[in-house]
Amino acid sequence: MKTHDHNIPPVGIDLGTTYSVVAHLDAQGHPETLVNAEGERLTPSVVFFDEFEVIVGREALKAFARLPERAAECSKRDVGYKVYHKVLQGKYYPPEVIEAYILNKLRQDAAQQIGEFSQVVITVPAYFDEVRRKATQDAGYMAGLEVMDIINEPVAAALAFAYEEGFLDNNVEVSQSQKILVYDLGGGTFDVTVMEIRGHEYVTLAIDGDVRLGGWDWDQRLVDLAAEKIIRVHGFDPREDVRAWGKLWSLCEEAKRTLSVRSKAVISFEYQGRTAEIEIQREQFEEATQDLLDRTRFTTIQALKAAGVTWDEIDRVLLVGGSTRMPMVRRLLREMAKKEAETSVSADEAVALGAAIHAGWLLGKARGEPPRFRIRNVNSHSLGVVGVDPLTRRPRVGTIIPRNTRLPIIAKRRFKTHRPNQRSILVQIVEGESPSPEDCCPIGQVSVKDLPLNLPKGWPVEVIFHYRSNGRLRVKIRVPQMERDINAEFHRERALTKELLDGWRRFISGKEPTDYE
Ligand code: AMP
Secondary structure (H helix, E strand, O other): OOOOOOOOOOEEEEOOOOEEEEEEEOOOOOEEEEOOOOOOOOEEOOEEEOOOOEEEOHHHHHHHHHOHHHEEOOHHHHEOEOOOOOOEOOEOOOHHHHHHHHHHHHHHHHHHHHOOOOEEEEEEOOOOOHHHHHHHHHHHHHOOOEEEEEEEHHHHHHHHHHHHHOOOOOOOOOOOOEEEEEEEEOOOOEEEEEEEEEOOEEEEEEEEEEOOOOHHHHHHHHHHHHHHHHHHHHOOOHHHOHHHHHHHHHHHHHHHHHHHHOOEEEEEEEEOOEEEEEEEEHHHHHHHOHHHHHHHHHHHHHHHHHHOOOHHHOOEEEEEOHHHHOHHHHHHHHHHHOOOOEOOOOOOOHHHHHHHHHHHHHHHHHOOOOOOOEEEOEOOOOEEEEEEOOOOOOEEEEEEEOOOOEOOEEEEEEEEOOOOOOOOEEEEEEEOOOOOHHHOEEEEEEEEOOOOOOOOOOOEEEEEEEEOOOOOEEEEEEOOOOOOOOOEEEEEOOOOOHHHHHHHHHHHHOOOOOOOO
8 A cells, every 4th residue: 555645644533422433544554543542442422511621531431420411422313403412511512512522532632643633534324314414524623623524434344344355455456346234333323334345446335224223222221121120129210310320321331241242241230328239141131122133134124125135145244333242233144144244354443444544545636646446325315305295285305316326416406486576496405215394304495585587487496406425415506598606595404603613613622713614
């Protein structure tokens, strides 16, 4: 692999629900995980709002077990919503602001080792919709970073795997195509992606997933199992006291890890003078979480169907995300795929390593180097506009770009003015699979206010949707036969304004605002 320019270090960040990882390419171009200020490769994605300071990582996780009401955990699960579900120190924070605190720590800690940098690649679950992708980019901006690109976690994992296997080496001819299934079960999200490596091309065939399913849900089931025993012994439900719950949760998360290597785990719970020793058998745990596993089975089958691929055609299964260490997950994949999953790259670090490889590629491209690989994506959700059903006169979503369409793509939709001299139109854009707008995720509204005077009724107005390779959307308006561009304002439903982003950027990272869309 080529030696890269040392002025700008290629950095990739896996911003995980429960843990985050930073990687870079070393002087020889090898991807390598960077340790944080505490000397760990994985930084807990927890933010603790102390009275006078904001703490991120291991210390925040410890504080969370004591004072969960002051800590933000799993903020990635809330990304895309206006505010994080918990009030913290009397305030509602946008989830991307919490993510920005995490990224800021990752940036500062990494800079201690490789020097100041700002350009990064951040990964997102393949199943993240446009709104969540934009919010992730905004989090990077508020953390003082310049997000060169966002790539899908499974694609990053496949790159890391390909690097490890030597496929990315320019001297290695990869002639045979390989179909890969990436099963990614992290702390809070589940993604399944079917990919094909065709020589140096990384083609995503289909994506499916669940943005609210992950190791956290397995933890909660253990908490429930333990809580039932505590109620039996002490007549007290630890889930009803936020601090008792925080403590029990962290014990259960640890017990879950034990159950990945042993057939039983013991939880010693002590709270306000009450103690309970709870023994949990692996079998019992697996039984209590079988339905969660079944949800991943169902989604995996759906993704294969969408890709038009059968299990026989899958050459390799990649397991990504800490939760794939659970024996029940490995068993499920062995059963379905009839083969063992790959373990050549660490499930925890593969995504960040792949992101660093992609960052190296982007920086190399900017310097005019020939590409070593090419990524081709699909969109994970259908894009549509809200119109009126002519039969029922009720709002209805008209799909413009169906899910699993190859990106980038440009699609046009023609609207007609309803009356003579109409000066404005409003187009409501959503993502989702349902015909009913309430069940879809609102992206925003495009409003055009300066249509030319005296257009007759029925005059066409074209809305152009451009989905870029990274799943981000741009919208333009064109009125045929008009010379000048029409000003279209794209008002996002749930995004922070540029002023707020700039304010948070200064506050969190101490960096000055820059040009940012
Ligand atoms: P990730 O976001 O990919 O780092 O995944 C983190 C999730 O993996 C958390 O829910 C952890 O509890 C879980 N996890 C990590 N290690 C293990 C393990 N050995 N057994 C079971 N779950 C694990």
